[in-house]
Amino acid sequence: MQRIKYQAYIDKIQSPEKAALLIKNHHVLGVSGFTKAGDSKTVLPKVAERALHEELKLTVLSGASLGYDTDADLAKNGALYKRMPFQADPTLRKSINNHEVLYVDQHLGQTADMLQNIDTFKIDVAIIEALAITEEGYIIPTTSVGNSPIFAEMADKIIIEINGSFPKSLAGIHDIKLLKKQPNREIIPVLQSDTKIGDPYIKINPEKVVAIVFTEVPDSPAIISAPDEKTTAISGHILQFLDKEVAEGRLTESLLPLQAGIGKTANAILSGFKDSNFKNLTMYSEVLQDSTFELFDSGKLIFASASSITITESCAEKVFNDFDQYKDKLMLRPQNISNAAEVISRLGVIGINTAIEFDIYGNVNSTHISGTKMMNGIGGSGDFARNGYLSIFACPSISKEGKISHIVPMVSHTDHTEHDVDILVTEQGLADIRGLAPTERARLIIKNCVHPDYKDQLLDYFETAYALGGHTPHILQDTFSWHTQLKKHGTMKMNELASNHF
């Protein structure tokens, strides 16, 4: 109660069960939550529960992924008609691939614009987690900002979920500005990762607030595997490359603002900066993981801007129990600002993201297994890869005991084209393909990034295709033979197959 400074909301306090009843069949929901942080812990799960007993087909827009099993339960209970712009849940993924749920995979920086530009998704209800309510009835968010400002702006009704588990000292880390629709779109005057341009709360029309609920459930903790031999090698190659850029005068020892995607590889890469020669690093990213706080603690990192904080349980304990030590070093922004092409290009962000697979010409697949099955969404990787100073994509060269090569003749789904990729790296090595023609890229990628088990096979493909001519040599009828063979015979290795046959 003491977290609500706006009296008129007191009457609107109710149970999550009752608040969940405000959601009707066919509603479009805009829910807070970005990389599992700052999502609805009570109302949305109750909505999912309702779908067990009644017909509910909802369109659910979020910032990015939701925590706990919320997406899984929504999917499993049949509550989802359409989901966007991101997901990373195994159950939901299955429903998407089975055509039970429609999924729209979007650049995370572009959802707010889409909502302003088309009328398909009139937000009926926004469900937004709050740290507290200001005297004006405005929302102070928790560990993510995501798309909450645009959802609150466009929604007919707003349900606020006040989460008492976060320290009040989180207030002040948010920098929120709603961008006007074109032709009135303003300059986004961020000149450095720490430039403040907005308010520390989401301005809303208090009359739209229909329910206030309380929760004490913390964010679901990030689960991040420790760095292993491969991710450490990848991190090493990137650091070595950046060292060279500094040594040759193209970058300074504070580099340029860093962005890192989510997950084990990106986290391990960033962790590697602890033991680097770089100083006074900054981040302009979409998510802050454990590695960000390791870098703060090591003194390497001086400021980090993002749209969310997604950390493990032990890291959360450290960070939230003494948040004041980090408070002035970080800022959370709406995702259409953390991921804005304008800012990313101006600041010259160094974007580090992971690939499912990439091909010999530098195209990257971030989303689909064998071209058809959605894994996670593209997230913000494209926002950074297209517009940053450097676009780095990393993945292991092989997996499944070598049965899968992550470098293939042609990616089975293209999320980032050859025009948007600068650096490719595996545990084998790094290829800097800037300024290279496709055939130059192919030779360098095969030489530096491909696992020895697949080098000859990939070189064979390339040289055979090269002999046929063309700016981007391919043998169209064989292009996906690695993927189809994997499906049929369980391995991409052609000679293994050949020897099996004899």
Added chain:
Amino acid sequence: MQRIKYQAYIDKIQSPEKAALLIKNHHVLGVSGFTKAGDSKTVLPKVAERALHEELKLTVLSGASLGYDTDADLAKNGALYKRMPFQADPTLRKSINNHEVLYVDQHLGQTADMLQNIDTFKIDVAIIEALAITEEGYIIPTTSVGNSPIFAEMADKIIIEINGSFPKSLAGIHDIKLLKKQPNREIIPVLQSDTKIGDPYIKINPEKVVAIVFTEVPDSPAIISAPDEKTTAISGHILQFLDKEVAEGRLTESLLPLQAGIGKTANAILSGFKDSNFKNLTMYSEVLQDSTFELFDSGKLIFASASSITITESCAEKVFNDFDQYKDKLMLRPQNISNAAEVISRLGVIGINTAIEFDIYGNVNSTHISGTKMMNGIGGSGDFARNGYLSIFACPSISKEGKISHIVPMVSHTDHTEHDVDILVTEQGLADIRGLAPTERARLIIKNCVHPDYKDQLLDYFETAYALGGHTPHILQDTFSWHTQLKKHGTMKMNELASNHF
């Protein structure tokens, strides 16, 4: 001579032949020229000639395409080692596809950044066409700005080619600003298509100027076929769509700044706006074609910003003989500003570009024939498609008497991913795929855009793939069968092939 207001240059006047001798083997050249406008008419052709008799392997960077046969002669005479960031010449294209010339195909807005970020292309000599020279020795460009400012900045030496064929009244239409390398990159404060932010000339260090030559050769005229039934139908679908957006309140009758790619289809689409209901239109584009001046004359268009003027002979006669009537209505900018993500997203440009082919999920191929052979480059289409308010791609549904369908199961090369495409249109109709999941897109595209001759065949592919499951259903082993069959049997029509077999 009276076009040179800086005395120290008078001594540097020489013949194109002699100036061409300043180019040495293995040099990197930065040459003016964007969509055939404002290119070197005398020095670069003389360089090409030299290659007939001596070893010259050059890396040639331009704004975009060059005029006349310059690219063809450079290629034919073996003078090219590497060419970037664009080309549209049949002879050069052949050399690229035969691996005689390396070609790097780039987003036109990103070449300047690349030059600041890597040292691979240290510009030895810049060759820049000028309308005149200011009292400070600065260059007033002619019909294009392109990459000339960054070339002049980074080059060791500069050759200026003064073209007396253009009216002096062109002076003042250029708005030139050099952007600093990150982390010092400044805001690009363009708030409307007519915002002036720079100087009307290219500031250079006069000491770098090594030669001044004169020419009276005009730009090679654009050759644009008249609108035909198909392009008129495409234009009609787009206008009808935009009418609806206005009627339903999502756009106003002045729309948002328009961008149109080069060539017959884009020109025809833009021409169609003459007879539309829209008023006070503006353009924020990369090239101004005949249609731009038709729209000025009709009173529909009030301002146009671009990086070049590329018009037919008859249009040039009209425009340049009385340039004062257009002078205040247009502005030419460097291509990293005409194509800047920052400005395009802020202004909310409506981008209209042409596709070679697109697929049922909304991916677009702008560059490659059957995935391997380079046609033209990607140009600026990606700069606008990614960042604009609306990303429209158009092409005919079929060509070669119906033997080729331009909508295929999967594009054979991806230049614009599903994440970056809003509207697809053929003479058959238009598909607005914003906010749609892949399977929804497929059904709509097949229904609205595909030629009747291919509808069943494409629906068969989709439904068979759909039954196999997956977010983006595909049958990987058959995905490119349309392209391979075209190569083998001269048609993409499967039933025609079947009946041929009996």
